[in-house]
Amino acid sequence: MKTKFTTLMFAIATSALAQNQNPIRVNQVGYGSHDSKTVAIEEAGWVKQYTLKSEASGKTVWKGKALRTATSPWSGKQRAIVDFSAVTTPGTYILSNGKATQRIIISDSPYTELSKASLKAFYLQRSGEVIDAEYAGEYARPAGHMDDKVMIHPSAVSEGRPAGTIIKSPGGWYDAGDYNKYIVNSAFSIGLMLDSYAMNEGYYKRLNVNIPESKNNTPDLLDELLVNMRWMQTMQDPSDGGVYHKLTTPNFESFVKPTDCHQQRYVVAKSTAAALDFAATMAKAYRIYSAFPEYKSWAEGALEQAKKAYAWAQNNPRVYYRQEVMNRDFDPDVQTGTYGDNNVQDEFLWAKAELFLATRDMSYVQDIMTNYSDIRFSNPSWGNVTGLAFYTLIDALQALEGQDIAHLGTVKSVLTKQIVDTADKYLVTLAGSCFDSPCGNTPGDFGWGCNGEQVCGKGIILLYAHSLTKDAKYLEAAKKVADYLLGRNATGYCFVTGFGTFSPMHPHHRLSESDGIAAPLPGFLVGGPNPGQQDKADTPKYPSNYPDESYLDVMQSYASNEIAINWNASLVAFIGWLDNSYSK
Numbered sequence: 001m002k003t004k005f006t007t008l009m010f011a012i013a014t015s016a017l018a019q020n021q022n023p024i025r026v027n028q029v030g031y032g033s034h035d036s037k038t039v040a041i042e043e044a045g046w047v048k049q050y051t052l053k054s055e056a057s058g059k060t061v062w063k064g065k066a067l068r069t070a071t072s073p074w075s076g077k078q079r080a081i082v083d084f085s086a087v088t089t090p091g092t093y094i095l096s097n098g099k100a101t102q103r104i105i106i107s108d109s110p111y112t113e114l115s116k117a118s119l120k121a122f123y124l125q126r127s128g129e130v131i132d133a134e135y136a137g138e139y140a141r142p143a144g145h146m147d148d149k150v151m152i153h154p155s156a157v158s159e160g161r162p163a164g165t166i167i168k169s170p171g172g173w174y175d176a177g178d179y180n181k182y183i184v185n186s187a188f189s190i191g192l193m194l195d196s197y198a199m200n201e202g203y204y205k206r207l208n209v210n211i212p213e214s215k216n217n218t219p220d221l222l223d224e225l226l227v228n229m230r231w232m233q234t235m236q237d238p239s240d241g242g243v244y245h246k247l248t249t250p251n252f253e254s255f256v257k258p259t260d261c262h263q264q265r266y267v268v269a270k271s272t273a274a275a276l277d278f279a280a281t282m283a284k285a286y287r288i289y290s291a292f293p294e295y296k297s298w299a300e301g302a303l304e305q306a307k308k309a310y311a312w313a314q315n316n317p318r319v320y321y322r323q324e325v326m327n328r329d330f331d332p333d334v335q336t337g338t339y340g341d342n343n344v345q346d347e348f349l350w351a352k353a354e355l356f357l358a359t360r361d362m363s364y365v366q367d368i369m370t371n372y373s374d375i376r377f378s379n380p381s382w383g384n385v386t387g388l389a390f391y392t393l394i395d396a397l398q399a400l401e402g403q404d405i406a407h408l409g410t411v412k413s414v415l416t417k418q419i420v421d422t423a424d425k426y427l428v429t430l431a432g433s434c435f436d437s438p439c440g441n442t443p444g445d446f447g448w449g450c451n452g453e454q455v456c457g458k459g460i461i462l463l464y465a466h467s468l469t470k471d472a473k474y475l476e477a478a479k480k481v482a483d484y485l486l487g488r489n490a491t492g493y494c495f496v497t498g499f500g501t502f503s504p505m506h507p508h509h510r511l512s513e514s515d516g517i518a519a520p521l522p523g524f525l526v527g528g529p530n531p532g533q534q535d536k537a538d539t540p541k542y543p544s545n546y547p548d549e550s551y552l553d554v555m556q557s558y559a560s561n562e563i564a565i566n567w568n569a570s571l572v573a574f575i576g577w578l579d580n581s582y583s584k
């Protein structure tokens with residue numbers, strides 16, 4: 001028999017699964033006053049007239065026809081693209097197609113709060129530290145996972161550290177919805193955010209996000225990244241310079257608070273990818289943090305660690321993280337995330353680029369200067385950091401301009417061209433897009449973590465292209481990437497928790513799920529539509545199999561609704577850079 005309670009639960013569950021019922025898909029965070037402003041409306045055929053009224057006065061400020069109609073390449077659904085860019089006065093408005101209405105926000109700086117919250121999310125994600133009400137409000141919590149008694153797993157023994165040795169490896173960020181800490185993903189996240197810092201230094205020097213370190217003289221972004229780098233430093237074995245791949249429990253914890261977790265934690269298996277990613281991160285940090293007196297000596301230590309890790313990787317160039325092999329050979333078995341990667345050429349490239357820039361020792365990049373035509377740019381991700389090497393190399397080669405180095409000019413223009421060519425491909429897909437965005441148009445735009453890797457990643461590439469060419473079309477397209485991410489998409493979700501009028505309420509995030517507060521921790525980007533649906537055995541049925549609608553706002557959906565530091569790093573890097581574009 002259906003009780004009142006089960007009926008209620010069913011209603012809640014259904015609403016959690018439903019897509020946004022409002023057919024008017026809009027950037028829910030807001031449009032820049034002088035930016036393109038479009039909405040995508042799910043409706044068949046042409047509506048004669050759309051109107052935009054001031055919310056306060058009810059006065060009509062704009063009326064007109066749709067700019068064009070478009071058909072979704074995935075679902076065949078019809079959409080009308082309505083453009084009211086002519087309205088430039090900041091304020092709140094109501095757009096109507098005669099049947100449905102949607103609230104529109106126009107602002108001179110639409111992304112400042114989002115930029116702050118996406119960085120603040122890293123504070124909320126800190127491990128082994130009290131999260132204080134002064135900074136976290138209702139999301140305050142006691143410290144958990146002190147990691148002061150971490151065990152050397154049998155896969156990670158070395159001279160002086162036999163299996164079972166206890167080490168300290170405290171602090172840092174939890175990786176994602178789980179409570180483990182992984183070097184590869186940490187390094188990628190920090191590398192990308194430091195790239196955005198390098199492109200927007202003045203902006204980040206002004207950005208205050210109210211974290212415990214806000215009162216010091218270093219930008220909050222750098223302070224927050226340092227929290228995770230200090231943890232990373234403990235992951236290097238001092239006896240040989242190798243770096244443990246991850247710090248983990250054998251199995252994922254259940255959805256409980258950090259203070260209720262009691263499984264033994266281990267550092268497991270060193271890997272070449274971890275060593276190289278670590279080397280790149282520490283070398284990059286050396287260069288950036290040396291400029292701040294309070295971190296100068298820390299930075300010098302970081303560079304030494306980078307060199308040792310790189311040397312280890314040179315001596316161990318093909319040590320891949322293979323969990324199933326490890327589990328065959330050692331106990332206890334480990335079932336948590338792998339971040340496995342059987343190709344470390346890109347990690348070598350990134351480490352060389354960063355070590356070169358930190359030391360100005362040409363020997364690191366000699367082979368790059370000769371074999372540059374073999375290097376192919378791609379949107380960076382945890383598993384392929386070639387793109388991070390490009391971002392750094394362009395910076396590095398700029399710094400060398402004027403010096404008598406063979407091929408310098410050619411290498412620089414070849415690398416630059418590849419980034420700009422990539423951005424141009426995104427512009428081509430924008431032209432016919434049913435969401436008036438460079439995102440959501442190709443199969444590669446969907447998948448595990450696509451909101452970070454693909455969507456924000458494309459935004460960042462477009463912003464680089466803008467900075468390299470000064471052509472405004474790239475900046476305009478980057479803004480349309482944000483529109484997509486923040487609600488102008490097939491699901492109608494604004495994909496960042498706590499933002500917009502319709503955003504994820506049930507991310508696969510142990511911290512959010514175990515704190516007894518209905519709303520999730522704010523400022524987190526969820527993975528996004530993923531037609532792979534690798535979690536479908538554990539979730540209610542997905543609302544659709546269309547790639548752009550394969551998204552479920554339920555806690556069980558680790559393949560579409562998890563949060564992760566690398567995706568938030570992409571959000572921070574992208575939205576901070578975009579926010580800065582309004583201050584110029």
Ligand code: 9MR
Nearest residue numbers: 175176177178337338339448449562564
């Ligand atoms: O982000 C990772 C994604 O690219 C992989 O397809 C997926 C499956 O291997 O794993 C993702 O990373 C997860 C990690 O292994 C453990 N913590 C949660 C991460 C986000 O889902």
